[in-house]
Amino acid sequence: MSTDNLHELIHIRHLTPSAFVLRMSRRGLKFKSGQHILLGKAGSIHNREYSIYSGENDDFFEILIKEVDEGLVSKQLKAVKPGDKLQIEGPLGFFTLNENDIHTSKFLFVATGTGVAPFHSFVKSYPQLDYLLLHGVRIAAEAYEKADYQANRHVLCTSGDTSGKFNGRVTDYLKNNPVDVNTHCYLCGNFNMIKEVFDILEQQGVPAGQVHAEVYF
Amino acid sequence: MKYHIISLGCQMNQSDTERVRTVMHSMGFAPTEEESEASILGVIACSVRQKAIDKVYSRISKWNRMKNRKSLITFVSGCILPSDREKFLKLFDLVFPMSELPGLPGMINHYGIVTPAGLQTLDAGRQDMQAAVIVSDKVARSILNPVAAMPGGQTLQLNPGKDIDQFWHVEPTYTSGFEAYIPIQNGCDKFCTFCAVPYTRGREVSRPSGEIMDELHQLVEKGFKSITLLGQNVNSYGLDKNGLEVSFTELLHQIGRYGDKSGKEFWVYFTSPHPRDMTDDVIEAIVQYACLAKQIHLPVQSGDEHVLLKMNRKHSMEKYRHIVHTIRRLIPEATLFTDIIVGFTGETDEQFENTRKAMEEFHYNMAYIAQYSVRPGAASSRWEDDVPYEVKKVRFQALTNELTKHSLVYNKSLIGKTLRVLVRGRDRKEGYLSAHTEGRIVVRFASDDASLIGQFADVRIMSAAPLSVEGERVGVMVSQAVD
Numbered sequence: 158m159s160t161d162n163l164h165e166l167i168h169i170r171h172l173t174p175s176a177f178v179l180r181m182s183r184r185g186l187k188f189k190s191g192q193h194i195l196l197g198k199a200g201s202i203h204n205r206e207y208s209i210y211s212g213e214n215d216d217f218f219e220i221l222i223k224e225v226d227e228g229l230v231s232k233q234l235k236a237v238k239p240g241d242k243l244q245i246e247g248p249l250g251f252f253t254l255n256e257n258d259i260h261t262s263k264f265l266f267v268a269t270g271t272g273v274a275p276f277h278s279f280v281k282s283y284p285q286l287d288y289l290l291l292h293g294v295r296i297a298a299e300a301y302e303k304a305d306y307q308a309n310r311h312v313l314c315t316s317g318d319t320s321g322k323f324n325g326r327v328t329d330y331l332k333n334n335p336v337d338v339n340t341h342c343y344l345c346g347n348f349n350m351i352k353e354v355f356d357i358l359e360q361q362g363v364p365a366g367q368v369h370a371e372v373y374f
Numbered sequence: 375m376k377y378h379i380i381s382l383g384c385q386m387n388q389s390d391t392e393r394v395r396t397v398m399h400s401m402g403f404a405p406t407e408e409e410s411e412a413s414i415l416g417v418i419a420c421s422v423r424q425k426a427i428d429k430v431y432s433r434i435s436k437w438n439r440m441k442n443r444k445s446l447i448t449f450v451s452g453c454i455l456p457s458d459r460e461k462f463l464k465l466f467d468l469v470f471p472m473s474e475l476p477g478l479p480g481m482i483n484h485y486g487i488v489t490p491a492g493l494q495t496l497d498a499g500r501q502d503m504q505a506a507v508i509v510s511d512k513v514a515r516s517i518l519n520p521v522a523a524m525p526g527g528q529t530l531q532l533n534p535g536k537d538i539d540q541f542w543h544v545e546p547t548y549t550s551g552f553e554a555y556i557p558i559q560n561g562c563d564k565f566c567t568f569c570a571v572p573y574t575r576g577r578e579v580s581r582p583s584g585e586i587m588d589e590l591h592q593l594v595e596k597g598f599k600s601i602t603l604l605g606q607n608v609n610s611y612g613l614d615k616n617g618l619e620v621s622f623t624e625l626l627h628q629i630g631r632y633g634d635k636s637g638k639e640f641w642v643y644f645t646s647p648h649p650r651d652m653t654d655d656v657i658e659a660i661v662q663y664a665c666l667a668k669q670i671h672l673p674v675q676s677g678d679e680h681v682l683l684k685m686n687r688k689h690s691m692e693k694y695r696h697i698v699h700t701i702r703r704l705i706p707e708a709t710l711f712t713d714i715i716v717g718f719t720g721e722t723d724e725q726f727e728n729t730r731k732a733m734e735e736f737h738y739n740m741a742y743i744a745q746y747s748v749r750p751g752a753a754s755s756r757w758e759d760d761v762p763y764e765v766k767k768v769r770f771q772a773l774t775n776e777l778t779k780h781s782l783v784y785n786k787s788l789i790g791k792t793l794r795v796l797v798r799g800r801d802r803k804e805g806y807l808s809a810h811t812e813g814r815i816v817v818r819f820a821s822d823d824a825s826l827i828g829q830f831a832d833v834r835i836m837s838a839a840p841l842s843v844e845g846e847r848v849g850v851m852v853s854q855a856v857d
Binding site (some may be wrong): 202203206246247249250251348351352355365366370372374 | 456457459460563565567576577650679680683684686688690692693753754756
């Protein structure tokens with residue numbers, strides 16, 4: 158077995174009973190914020206795609222994972238211990254920021270659940286970004302590490318209780334708060350949210366070329 | 375001693391099989407169409423549909439029963455999901471990824487099988503225990519493509535391993551004397567939800583451009599007329615090398631410049647490009663060179679934005695429309711082919727209607743239309759296949775009607791024109807030959823002259839049908855080098 162793509166687990170950070178962050182050795186792996194990797198236990202034939210959670214300049218490498226009830230890989234990854242080796246393929250994908258826009262444009266990030274991972278990486282890599290993050294969750298406890306975002310740029314939308322900054326889905330928030338048509342919009346999370354947000358942004362006049370999506374299947 | 379190979383699936387598998395044949399021939403095995411005559415039975419598997427994988431299980435079950443009567447070696451390679459690979463290990467004697475093909479002689483020798491090539495060595499008095507290893511090394515050298523020879527007469531060390539480069543060094547055994555595939559890339563990074571290729575072939579790896587050009591030169595020198603560059607996403611060629619390899623556009627320029635200089639007549643195609651990576655400069659390159667065929671295969675899969683999202687195609691219809699407009703503007707004579715899936719999970723009538731409208735808008739010359747079926751291992755296999763079979767059939771027929779309507783209009787526009795065609799073989803119609811134009815429109819014409827097969831000819835088009843045209847030969851131009 159090749160060891161070129163093996164990364165050692167440094168520690169595991171449990172955010173909720175089912176969500177956790179794996180911090181691994183970086184080993185010089187280069188990536189662009191927004192890209193994803195295929196991750197599995199060393200020696201296993203099973204792996205899954207996960208967006209990178211950490212920043213481009215961090216010494217380590219982090220992935221945000223939610224344990225899936227009927228899942229195989231997420232359960233295996235939840236059980237790993239510091240010192241264990243994990244197998245990475247990648248980085249892959251095109252859900253990245255255009256370098257020309259980073260310093261000059263306004264960004265809207267819309268996420269559901271662990272779909273917030275690439276936006277966490279964006280914000281860590283480019284602290285000067287002019288962004289607004291809408292994070293849709295069921296309850297406030299699922300606002301994974303919201304302290305990492307500037308409070309005035311983070312809108313937690315809770316659909317299961319009234320603990321968020323906005324009570325309702327991200328789609329409801331967008332309908333009530335139209336988007337400036339010059340905004341670059343990045344959507345990440347479940348397909349139904351992305352489909353609805355696409356339609357809303359289209360109705361609000363945001364050109365399709367400014368809307369980017371990473372669907373979690 | 376004989377071998378029999380079953381190749382399932384796409385052009386990539388057909389191309390891979392050409393290299394497997396070389397390895398078999400190098401060991402002294404002769405091909406046979408009859409399984410019962412073979413000592414080695416192999417299958418190049420495809421995981422695109424469950425049906426194809428079912429065929430592999432059915433075949434190995436039969437072959438294992440045959441083992442009760444005779445000594446056989448069985449192997450499987452090709453597109454295999456990890457879960458199937460584990461099961462195949464218990465059923466086949468040899469299971470290996472294509473990247474390990476150069477090691478096949480060694481694997482067979484380790485089974486204690488004396489190959490015909492091995493017998494020659496034994497006859498020559500090399501009856502020591504190292505004979506098998508010697509044969510293996512000798513065979514390994516003999517399957518090397520001459521393009522793998524290093525400068526200064528050094529021979530490249532063939533070290534069977536997991537490196538796809540080693541596979542590309544195997545010289546293919548072409549099944550045609552005038553049409554050939556050149557693999558330029560292996561694997562896929564796109565993760566379309568309906569497709570399992572990223573899980574069977576792994577990540578995108580680009581073949582060195584020097585090797586591609588060398589293989590092209592050899593084919594053209596041998597008189598090949600139609601050459602197709604193959605890859606899962608040909609136009610992302612080179613991106614995996616982070617600037618250390620030329621781009622797909624530059625590769626096309628290199629081919630074009632060679633074509634201009636060679637004085638030979640040949641057509642170079644490529645398949646499949648992905649709309650996401652289809653840039654204007656690719657189309658601009660095609661315009662510039664006579665050898666780059668004016669035919670573009672641009673898979674759309676669906677004409678609906680939401681379905682494209684669900685398929686994880688990573689491009690919009692706006693982007694696709696821009697590409698088609700650029701093709702029409704810069705290469706008005708180009709023919710346009712596509713792939714479409716109907717009845718994808720959750721596809722509504724309205725979403726299907728958007729696909730039908732796309733066909734109306736883009737006037738394809740050919741569309742490979744598939745009714746959606748679950749691809750094991752693909753992300754969409756986790757979703758319910760909820761469009762009823764009858765609905766898929768109706769949608770399939772509606773798109774077929776749309777295709778034939780537009781292709782007939784185009785084909786009728788060819789009537790009265792004299793077109794250059796490549797004669798490919800005898801037609802099903804008695805006394806006719808079948809050919810295709812540079813744009814891959816099928817042309818049939820009356821002739822019994824088999825010597826025309828593999829040659830260019832000029833045909834005046836007399837009549838048109840939806841998917842073919844018919845004409846009269848006005849002369850045969852055997853292509854010659856221009857001084």
